[in-house]
Amino acid sequence: MKNILKYITLVSFTILSAACGKNEEITKTPINKIKVGEAYALGAATKIQLWADADLNTGYNKLYISALDSASNQQKADATFSIKPMMTMNMTGGMPMTHSSPFEQADASAKKDMLTPAAAIFSMPTSDSGSWKIEVTLNGGKKAIIPIIVKQPTESRLTTTTSVTDNSVYMVALVPSVAYKVGSDDFELQISKKIDGNTYTAANDLTVEITPEMPDMGHGSPNNVNPVFTKNGHYKGKVNFTMTGYWKVNLKIKDGQGALVSEDTFFKITF
Amino acid sequence: MRFLKYIIIGIFLSLGTASNGLAQECCPTDSIYKRLALQEVVITENISGDNALLKFYKSTKTSSTEDILARLAAVNLIRRGSYAMEPVIRGFSANQTSLTLDGIKIFGACTDHMDPPTSYVEPSNLKSIQLATSAMASKFGSNIGGSLNLQLAQAQLGTEKPVSGMFTSSYSLASQSTNNALELNYGAKKFGLRFSGVYRKAGNYLANSQEVPFTQYQKVNFSINAKYMLKENSFLSLDILADDGWDIGYAALPMDVAFAKAKIYALSFKSYPKNKAFSYFEAKVYGNNIIHSMDDTKRPLTPMHMDMPGWSDTYGAYAETAINWNPKNLLTIRTDGYSNLTRAEMTMYPQNSAPMFMLTWPDVRNTTAGLYVNNDYLLNKKFTYNLNGRVDYSRSKVTSETGRTQLEVFNYNVDNARIKILKNLNTGVSYKSGNFHSSVSLGYSERPSSTNELYGFYLFNAYDGYDYIGNPNLKDEQSLNAELNLGYSIKNTAVNISFFNNEIQNYTLGKYHPEISVMTIGGNGTKIYEQVANANLKGLEIGLTTALLKNLQLVSNARYTKGTDNDNKPLPLISPLKFTSSLRYTKSKFSLQAENVWASAQNHVSALVNEKTTPAYTLVNLRGTYTFKVKQSKLELNAGVENLFDTYYQDHLDWGNIPRPGRNVMAGVSYVF
Numbered sequence: 001m002k003n004i005l006k007y008i009t010l011v012s013f014t015i016l017s018a019a020c021g022k023n024e025e026i027t028k029t030p031i032n033k034i035k036v037g038e039a040y041a042l043g044a045a046t047k048i049q050l051w052a053d054a055d056l057n058t059g060y061n062k063l064y065i066s067a068l069d070s071a072s073n074q075q076k077a078d079a080t081f082s083i084k085p086m087m088t089m090n091m092t093g094g095m096p097m098t099h100s101s102p103f104e105q106a107d108a109s110a111k112k113d114m115l116t117p118a119a120a121i122f123s124m125p126t127s128d129s130g131s132w133k134i135e136v137t138l139n140g141g142k143k144a145i146i147p148i149i150v151k152q153p154t155e156s157r158l159t160t161t162t163s164v165t166d167n168s169v170y171m172v173a174l175v176p177s178v179a180y181k182v183g184s185d186d187f188e189l190q191i192s193k194k195i196d197g198n199t200y201t202a203a204n205d206l207t208v209e210i211t212p213e214m215p216d217m218g219h220g221s222p223n224n225v226n227p228v229f230t231k232n233g234h235y236k237g238k239v240n241f242t243m244t245g246y247w248k249v250n251l252k253i254k255d256g257q258g259a260l261v262s263e264d265t266f267f268k269i270t271f
Numbered sequence: 272m273r274f275l276k277y278i279i280i281g282i283f284l285s286l287g288t289a290s291n292g293l294a295q296e297c298c299p300t301d302s303i304y305k306r307l308a309l310q311e312v313v314i315t316e317n318i319s320g321d322n323a324l325l326k327f328y329k330s331t332k333t334s335s336t337e338d339i340l341a342r343l344a345a346v347n348l349i350r351r352g353s354y355a356m357e358p359v360i361r362g363f364s365a366n367q368t369s370l371t372l373d374g375i376k377i378f379g380a381c382t383d384h385m386d387p388p389t390s391y392v393e394p395s396n397l398k399s400i401q402l403a404t405s406a407m408a409s410k411f412g413s414n415i416g417g418s419l420n421l422q423l424a425q426a427q428l429g430t431e432k433p434v435s436g437m438f439t440s441s442y443s444l445a446s447q448s449t450n451n452a453l454e455l456n457y458g459a460k461k462f463g464l465r466f467s468g469v470y471r472k473a474g475n476y477l478a479n480s481q482e483v484p485f486t487q488y489q490k491v492n493f494s495i496n497a498k499y500m501l502k503e504n505s506f507l508s509l510d511i512l513a514d515d516g517w518d519i520g521y522a523a524l525p526m527d528v529a530f531a532k533a534k535i536y537a538l539s540f541k542s543y544p545k546n547k548a549f550s551y552f553e554a555k556v557y558g559n560n561i562i563h564s565m566d567d568t569k570r571p572l573t574p575m576h577m578d579m580p581g582w583s584d585t586y587g588a589y590a591e592t593a594i595n596w597n598p599k600n601l602l603t604i605r606t607d608g609y610s611n612l613t614r615a616e617m618t619m620y621p622q623n624s625a626p627m628f629m630l631t632w633p634d635v636r637n638t639t640a641g642l643y644v645n646n647d648y649l650l651n652k653k654f655t656y657n658l659n660g661r662v663d664y665s666r667s668k669v670t671s672e673t674g675r676t677q678l679e680v681f682n683y684n685v686d687n688a689r690i691k692i693l694k695n696l697n698t699g700v701s702y703k704s705g706n707f708h709s710s711v712s713l714g715y716s717e718r719p720s721s722t723n724e725l726y727g728f729y730l731f732n733a734y735d736g737y738d739y740i741g742n743p744n745l746k747d748e749q750s751l752n753a754e755l756n757l758g759y760s761i762k763n764t765a766v767n768i769s770f771f772n773n774e775i776q777n778y779t780l781g782k783y784h785p786e787i788s789v790m791t792i793g794g795n796g797t798k799i800y801e802q803v804a805n806a807n808l809k810g811l812e813i814g815l816t817t818a819l820l821k822n823l824q825l826v827s828n829a830r831y832t833k834g835t836d837n838d839n840k841p842l843p844l845i846s847p848l849k850f851t852s853s854l855r856y857t858k859s860k861f862s863l864q865a866e867n868v869w870a871s872a873q874n875h876v877s878a879l880v881n882e883k884t885t886p887a888y889t890l891v892n893l894r895g896t897y898t899f900k901v902k903q904s905k906l907e908l909n910a911g912v913e914n915l916f917d918t919y920y921q922d923h924l925d926w927g928n929i930p931r932p933g934r935n936v937m938a939g940v941s942y943v944f
Contacts, residue, residue, distance in 0.1 A: 181673070181676055182628070182629060182630075182673060182676060182677045182680075183673075183675075183676030183677050183678075183679040183680060184676070184679035184680060214627070216575070216619075216621035216624050216627070217575070217619070217621070217627070217790065217792055218792065219788040219789060219790050220788040221680060221788075222680065222681065222784075222786065222787040222788075222797075223680060223681060223682055240679070240680040241680070242629060242677075242680055242728075242729065242790065243617075243619075243627045243628055243629035243790075244625070244626070244627055244628040244629070245619070245621070245624065245625045245626060245627030245628070246621070246624045246625050246627075270624075270625045271625075
């Protein structure tokens, strides 16, 4: 109870402070969103703003994009976007290297309250050796390069696994839940297959089994619902937590042919 | 005084003694039927004379409530430690029976039945214990297994001396325990005040000269009754009772109890109108608040520390009246209602990891309202016909969001309240002619499912080593009851025999689910409450009182119950054949009592709950009393040896492999003024 209260308080503070901070900048503040970055699309007289539900973390992050006219500071309602995350790594004694990460392209059809949703699965946090930018292309033309900060969450929300069958590399991201509770919780994964450092595709033909476990006590929980494919590499299921505390949700993943990809990956969830 | 005498005689009747100047020829009274269906044990002092039966029930002035209950032939006790034993009536356990304190509903705050309501009262609080089986049992609530109503002692008005009382203190060697009680009564003409205070402290007892760890306890109990006579035959009465136990060992469980606290309070109005038709009216409002907290900090091998507090709050009221609506009929109407809220938590503290929290009782509110009607019809001088029934509206609801979501794990939807109508119907005939009396009764009854059975969440049962999960979709248990009583009495000797048979439908038990992992470290698995079509409990009780010589009396009873489930397999926790005999010799100021308890082996055990067989045992207890008169007061010295031959034994209803106390020498002093 105490934990839940603490969590709720924390979340509401985050929401409140986020909401307050933004009021002065633009007239229409996205509700419950944090601005994680902004930059001008050079030559388009437009400022692109990037919003998120919370601070950006390694793993799956929902992003929301909006465009402001530089002169009038008004929302550009008809703007369309496409994104690409980019990581620049400062190699010691060498040329900087860039690579991308899996992402979900901005979806103009899902635009709501002037915000166009997209998503990125950041593979690592911002650090001395590397930094993230999101390249946003406005109306298929001018680009804005928006620097962002990606943090490492206390509990990893992303795991990379190499198939024991064919050495394919998959990035398995846990789509964060607002608040875990004792009971039946949504459990959603986004899984991407790596083609190369700049190219990932949504893995849509996998089967996933989940087995929650409480390592401190050695028990699990009953009646979990294995995540099943919905779209764009997303798999949705239900995980049951019989108490608060530290849980480990073990994953067993098989590919489209039923061959084992991995059975030693897991997510730690503490609440 | 006269009233007390009346009840004392009532006991004799219930066990089958002849003396019967009571039954009014004109109208049926409670006693006509009750003497066969209801056993009542008077406890409180101010009983003059030397009464073997009373001494049988209450062997010493510092006897506990459980000591008295254990001697009732229909009652056995489940023992998890040397404190707070749980009464079982004819093989029916807590969920199946009804337990009230002067009509007050009390629900323990422990998920593991470590605090049956009987543990929150002391004989010093009580006037009498009323045990009802089958026919009369539904008066205090829907149940299928019988009822126990513990009547609170009341202040006496218009006493000879303004202040009277009793102080008693005793010491037992085997457990180095001390038991102390003080009772005071102030009786003015229209106003009376009664106080009782009890302090008990026990260390670990010895068995086979070995200390049995975690059998210690301490408790303090206070009660106050204030009674005011509004006008002749009308009284206003206030009861306040506080019971506080702490440092209580439960040898058979993996945890002890840090504290168990109860506050019980009631305000009642009673009237005995002189109007002949309308003979009795009572109304009461009450409340009780219980906090119970388990403690594992003293156990050496605890894998992980946990806190397990529980709360139970009950508020209720009832009204009852008795009407002689014509010379041959006595009608009793009772309406009652209560609301109970229970919550129990478990927080586990792993090393270097986050605390783990769950609700073992998910904030369950139970609201029940009922109506009970009983009619006794005097057919003729020999036959009385009885018909009674009860209807209860029972509503259970998980009231917290945490509790609600938690049960989603088992796909239980508890958004809506569980509402049940419980029905009880009983009928019987009693017959009395000369030295012979008998009664026969038939009944149908239903009982509400308990919070454990409906909503319990990973409740570890140390008896079979399984975690138990509730099931909100349970049907209510039903029972068809039949009882036959036969009694015969001649001068100085009375014998009574009761046969009973209960056919239970929707018998509730835990079913093992291997696919669900056990939560408790070291547990055997997880069970979910489910139901089998039927079960059967049958048995008999025999009571005998006789005067062997002028100064030598024998009181004896025997009990046997057989329980079988759907597949004709034994039900668990059924007491084997047991004999209790007490031989009492009295000469002027001196009395000596020898007592024997014999229990046969129990080899009919339930494999479903890993029940173990128990060997037979026999015990001998000796007690002696010497009484002085000191002016108007009485000083009584007593000494005794319990388990004289230091038998190493366990009763079948004792949990765990924990021996009972070995030879125990005790001595005490009482001062009655």
